[in-house]
Amino acid sequence: MGVSRWVFLIYSLLVIPPNPIGCLSSKEISEIPVSFLNFAKKAEVFDWMVGIRRRIHENPELGYEEFETSKLVREELDKMGIPYKYPVAVTGVVGFVGSGEPPFVALRADMDALAMQEMLEWEHKSKNPGKMHACGHDAHVAMLLGAAKILQEHREILKGTVVLVFQPAEEGGGGAKKMIDAGVIENVKAIFGLHVKPDLPVGEVESRPGSLLAGSGFFEAVISGKGGHAAIPQHSIDPIVAASNVIVSLQHLVSREADPLDSQVVTVGKFQGGGAFNVIPDSVTIGGTFRAFSKESLMQLRQRIEEVIVGQAAVQRCNATVNFLSTEKPFFPPTVNNKDLHNHFLKVASDMVGTANVKEMQPLMGSEDFSFFQEVIPGYFIFIGVKDEKNTKPASVHSPFFKINEDALPLGAALHASLAIRFLLESNAETPLLNQKLRDEL
Template sequence: MSILLRGQAIAEELIQFRRDLHRHPELSFQESETAAKVAERLTRIGVPYREGVGGHGIVADIRGEQPGPIVALRADMDALPIQEETELDYRSVRPGIMHACGHDAHTSILLGAAKLLAEDRGKLHGSVRLIFQSAEEINAGAKAMIEQGVLDGVNEIYGLHNLPTLPAGMVATRHGAMMGSVDRIEITLEGKGGHGAIPDQSIDPIVCASAIVMSLQTIISREASPFEPVVVTIGSIRSGDANNVIPQTCEMTGTVRTFDPRVQEQIPERIERIVNRIAEGYRCKVRLTYIRQVPVLVNHDAPVLHVDAVVDTVIGSDRRMTAQPTLAGEDFSVYLALVPGCFFWLGSGPETNADRAYGLHHPKFTVNEECIPLGSALLAEIASQRLVELSSRSGNLDTEIRS
């Protein structure tokens, strides 16, 4: 039986598992119930695991009969602080928390791949490491798991993300940079509070903040090449409580995205220069915190070619397309900075008019569940076939050395 048909055979149980996770979402570093459900399923299919890795993360190795390389597969488990607005029968029962990014589907997909691989463990040329990760949404889970050795011995790593604007049954891959870096900025301005009608006796941090917000955009328009994507967004401003009072302080937070590691290194100095000098010009004290979160997600050529070949074999080359670059971020990039691998998009939208579907992080986001068994089949085949290739390459190298 083909890997695709084997995936379809377990579709119903994977979908039901995903719907249970969707009803009971958990925020980053709070995924204890989700992890317990994953652990129970791994026990059921006879795969030993280690829990509590990098928060509530779970790591499991499916070992073949012969020693060999290790290929890792990763899925994220956390939900978002969003109030769900769908009419699904299995919509979230937890106010203000929703799987609006499809991590419930990712977890189910990896469990499906685990079941398929466990059934074939006698044929594996090495081991497949399953990584169920906490806290992707806050860009902290991958780092936490790596610190606890999740990549030890790993030769390559693969992962996927559902994409609701791509029809289910489609896959999109990309060589090189695919997703943007993610950094966070926090700015606190201190002025001198006073009466709104007597501004000359105050120092207004809101006016200063307004100048900073506008001036930060000149980094993009006047300091970065038009051919180098950069985004600097101030997403929150908090200051004052009354319409006739000049507040003492103003706090801002923002996100910085780039598509080139070199550009990512240049941005902190530019932001610091603009923020500090404008604050000085407006007589405000300022504290700027620049938090580096995740690098640009850069796929490696050989793993991408391998994913392309598996997709073409399993579902046909007409179901594969080149992914468009995006400045949305993913902490899978942290893994790829350390070991070779590939991250790709799995279509999760309707078969027609997918471009009109609600996007990731939308309160009405939904997943076309037909993508789940396909994702499981693809991940299982990607891992098992790559083990064969890496083992063969290692064996050939050993023969050359002995010769």
């Protein structure tokens, strides 16, 4: 480098004041969330998001079967001129808005539905028997596409790249893990995710730093005895009695082995055995889930569940085999929100909806495979209110009567976009901070 160029570099570092957020002032940055929300509330944008959500709701697809949903996502990205990769993890789509250069920040929406029959009667009820969007993933996709539209319309102020992660198979299939294995978040500095909450009013959002949702696992056990006539039980080995003792003993893992200050759950939700009133069956199948807020507690539960099932079955002269279904239903780690990203969320959300509408929620024993992302990079997960004010007792997620208030879609889209763009602007501020260090040294 010539002397003149060194002189210019030193002059620029010492004399020209850096703008820590590029060409935007702090005031302009703080106004972005409301500006984005107003954009998302425009009739044409709002109606477009509602239409997408309803099309997906009418055609729910289970994990790794989201072919039509994925096609819809790609069609909308094509219309917006947003490049993407497909297929990723079977049906996943990954879009890119911005310069294509670092820094990278990711936004995630899950696409899959649940294997249940919708009981709510309305114009856009599920057309696929035995399948329903009862957890709001249809709204999540619509919100992320809305965020993509906002970001694409304002790409001139993007200082980096936003990665749009449309993920398959959140409902037990571990789609996030497959997306990670496919390299989706390589070089990504942080990731944000949203989830609808039916008992939280529209216009409010909530989350917390640290532990938010529990880690979870599933188990299934076959307890085998010896079948026979119910009138002569001494000639049989009754697996129903054995299974009953197993279930009672499993409850002691929480009530008598777990620290009362370390929240844990073991629930048996499946019990299948026998088909006649007067016949003792040869075997019984039970199954359930276990949850905890730390990976250590989760692994301890796993070990003790197997020991209790096998041991209690043996007491009743039965044999037992235990399957933790790790292939089809992988363990979900606890969802733990990054504390620095929590502060970022508070600033952005408060600027958008006001401090009074940003709540700190209590941890929940539900689980989320967004946690896989958080094991690799800093991540933050948020709940957004979708309560229907006409319904005083809204149905919970995973209910056949689940319903959302679509007025929440603009807020979800704008919050996604605001979190991402402000993160990129602040990430770009790191370079001027290095310049300041060099100033001090000079």
